[in-house]
Amino acid sequence: MTNHIEIDHITKDYGQGRGVFDITFQVQKGETLGFLGPNGAGKTTTIRQLMGFIKPDSGSVSILGKDCFKEADFIEKSLGYLPGEIAFIDSMSGIEFIRFIAKMKKMKGLGRAESLMEKFELNPSGKIKKMSKGMKQKIGIVCAFMQDPEILILDEPTSGLDPLMQNQFIDLLLQEKKRGKTILMSSHIFEEVEKTCDRAAIIREGRLVAVEDMEKLKSGRKKIVELHLADENMAASFAREIAGSKVTGRSVSANVGLDMDEFIKKAGAYTVVDLNVRTQSLEEFFLHFYGGQNND
Numbered sequence: 554m555t556n557h558i559e560i561d562h563i564t565k566d567y568g569q570g571r572g573v574f575d576i577t578f579q580v581q582k583g584e585t586l587g588f589l590g591p592n593g594a595g596k597t598t599t600i601r602q603l604m605g606f607i608k609p610d611s612g613s614v615s616i617l618g619k620d621c622f623k624e625a626d627f628i629e630k631s632l633g634y635l636p637g638e639i640a641f642i643d644s645m646s647g648i649e650f651i652r653f654i655a656k657m658k659k660m661k662g663l664g665r666a667e668s669l670m671e672k673f674e675l676n677p678s679g680k681i682k683k684m685s686k687g688m689k690q691k692i693g694i695v696c697a698f699m700q701d702p703e704i705l706i707l708d709e710p711t712s713g714l715d716p717l718m719q720n721q722f723i724d725l726l727l728q729e730k731k732r733g734k735t736i737l738m739s740s741h742i743f744e745e746v747e748k749t750c751d752r753a754a755i756i757r758e759g760r761l762v763a764v765e766d767m768e769k770l771k772s773g774r775k776k777i778v779e780l781h782l783a784d785e786n787m788a789a790s791f792a793r794e795i796a797g798s799k800v801t802g803r804s805v806s807a808n809v810g811l812d813m814d815e816f817i818k819k820a821g822a823y824t825v826v827d828l829n830v831r832t833q834s835l836e837e838f839f840l841h842f843y844g845g846q847n848n849d
């Protein structure tokens with residue numbers, strides 16, 4: 554497999570523990586990689602180094618074999634980039650801004666802008682300063698995708714979009730994925746990551762904590778079992794037998810992994826009124842990486 558994006562031991566130290574430290578991961582040709590982490594973890598700092606806006610203190614980043622900082626001009630012109638916060642020229646109308654970006658990228662026309670505006674129901678004729686956050690985000694999406702780039706770097710692409718438009722975006726990503734695009738996307742929305750990404754890289758406090766296949770991550774999710782027992786005393790007594798369980802009145806809930814059999818056998822000693830079993834959501838699962846809580 555060819556790597557389209559290579560991040561090799563980069564450190565950008567802003568002092569007081571802020572920044573990113575010794576980050577290494579790759580995005581393969583045709584792969585969609587989700588870049589996840591809590592606020593301030595270092596996602597944007599990593600992405601800005603990929604775009605050649607800032608130079609790593611040590612280590613290197615390259616895209617299509619080109620050093621991102623040394624060849625920043627090539628990177629900016631050829632990649633599809635959607636920044637977390639777009640630096641708009643407020644006095645322009647939406648369409649003027651789209652034309653401005655197309656010119657900057659040395660495009661001949663506006664490429665796929667028209668069909669993207671249709672897909673996202675965007676009327677770009679008004680002044681940007683009067684637009685809502687969602688409309689501005691749609692302009693950013695048009696600018697990132699209109700050139701039909703081979704590589705897309707997207708920093709929280711659906712921020713500000715309503716659920717209908719978030720779905721349109723997922724649909725667009727899935728289409729682009731099918732067309733063989735290489736995509737790196739930071740996101741806080743687990744559902745979009747789950748639906749679109751092949752792998753996820755998780756960063757916390759500037760350090761990479763995991764890079765995993767989505768399928769493997771999904772299969773690592775546990776079952777959450779909720780038992781309703783006959784009375785509160787029973788619930789309290791049962792909860793004492795199950796490590797990490799929570800009691801609310803007559804209910805006891807617990808994350809159950811491979812020890813389901815043991816759990817059921819212990820429950821057999823009590824009067825069970827009701828039983829619910831569900832799979833942990835990806836969000837609940839990721840809390841483990843995010844907050845470092847013990848959800849074993």
Ligand SMILES: Nc1ncnc2c1ncn2[C@@H]1O[C@H](COP(=O)(O)OP(=O)(O)OP(=O)(O)O)[C@@H](O)[C@H]1O
Nearest residue numbers: 567571572590591592593594595596597598599637
């Ligand atoms: N230019 C800078 N100077 C000093 N500190 C900075 C600078 N840029 C970022 N930081 C700090 O580095 C850390 C990582 O910030 P970054 O914006 O990369 O996080 P993030 O993962 O993108 O967060 P979010 O999800 O909130 O967008 C934060 O503590 C931030 O305050």
